Amino acid sequence: MANFISKQYGRAKTIFGMGQSIVGGFRAAYKIGAFTQPQREILPKYIQTFCRKMANSFGVNVVQVEPVPQKHGLWVSNHISWLDIPVVGSVAPVFFLSKAEIANWFIFGRLARAGGTLFIKRGSGDANSVSDQITEFLQSGSSVVFFPEATTTDGKAIKKIHGKLLQSSLDTGLPVCPLVIAYVDRDGKLSDDAAYYGKRTMADSLLRVMDNGKITAYVLPLDPIYPNGMTRKDLTETLQKNMELGLQRLHDIVLKR
Template sequence: MSLPKSLYSIRRQLGRGKQIAGMTSTIAGGIRAAKKIGAFQAPPREQLPRYIQTFCKKMASSFGVKVVQVERVPQYHGLWVSNHVSWMDIPVVGTVSPAFFLSKAEIGEWPVFGKLAKAGGTLFIERGSGDAGSVADQITTFLKDGFSVIFFPEATTTSGKKIKRIHGTLLQSAIDAGVPVQPIVIAYVNNDGTLSEALPYFGKLTMKESIKRVLDSRDVCAYVLPLESINPEGKTKSELTNLLQKRMQDGLADLHSRVLSDAGLKLLEK
């Protein structure tokens, strides 16, 4: 027997309230932890990854998303890349990866989230002319200084069903710094083994609408699969881009075959 519309609405509002309370508690806990280790003054980067991972795991959980490593994600230095499905990718990737995120410099001035981004060791990019080559140079410097970096090479979010054409300009930094490229792929999956339609944030969906959809979703798992790393030595940027494109496409198909039900796989074919 289905619930009356009014009762369903009340239950949904209560669910949202509980998740928002959990998110607020997580943010407060993150601020306390940052103060404890002095991250607001001068972030001790070598200490940060484990704090970031704990914070991101709690943040994902506060939205009702469980992060599952299909295979153990390695924790070594390099240029990390991931497919891009949702704003939820940030806490998911942050849960499993030791890499630092990139952000536009102005975000560092935002209240609360800007402070947390700084405390979390976010690498702020000065865009100036907007030339992607200058961004790659800055990433190269970060990598040479021993800080792993992660970015989303599709440059936009997707439905999560396929890998779009990736943009390889920033891969030049891995070549110049002499570090491996470590790809991972993510799939958001419902209890019944189908891909979640609530988690993807793409197309004409607004941020407000997306947050509501995520808050109203239930029992979604974010499955993460690390792929074989790529040694950039002796490769051109174009060769590295093409190799990464195929690896991520094959990797996402492999992930789907492991975590989706037969019904979920059939839906992918439509």
């Protein structure tokens, strides 16, 4: 009975924290006029504050193993969970990609628009079209992040990287800025509760994170990769290798053996 009450209290606390974060996000957006005309040059600091509060509401503490450089470029990260969005958003000066239809969602759609999200118009899975939209976004002075594994994992390794969207780095000359994430539980092991993969539903994943209440998201920035003289194949292979080595290094630093 005591365990049941404790679990329900923890869930209620998380939902309350999420609500406070959302209300705070709307207040900040109104304050800076983001609902009428987002000021992209000042938005990243507000996005980082909002994302940090959202992560904290789920009991996820975000730790930069090394300071994340606030650099303009095409950012990429390994992909473990829906938690990756508030985690990456809390440390990197980035805007997110989203399906165009999300722009019309009542609450999160409005916040996403105010937060300068790049809404991607997909046509028959045309990655080249998406890459062109990212290129225009980068050329306007805004950094963007995507997850090149194209699917979530259990966080133990980097899956095959899909390099089509890296074309925007080649087109702009801007660097690919990789970082890697590891979710660690209170015992110093990789947190399976944080991972959203396999046949887990979103509801199941949310409850796992809520009930855990003690997850640390460690973030390690890797060296930027400049595309000068590279082909897309070269850039993809270099990124694959660097992220694999980077994730292994991160695990060596933060996990208890």
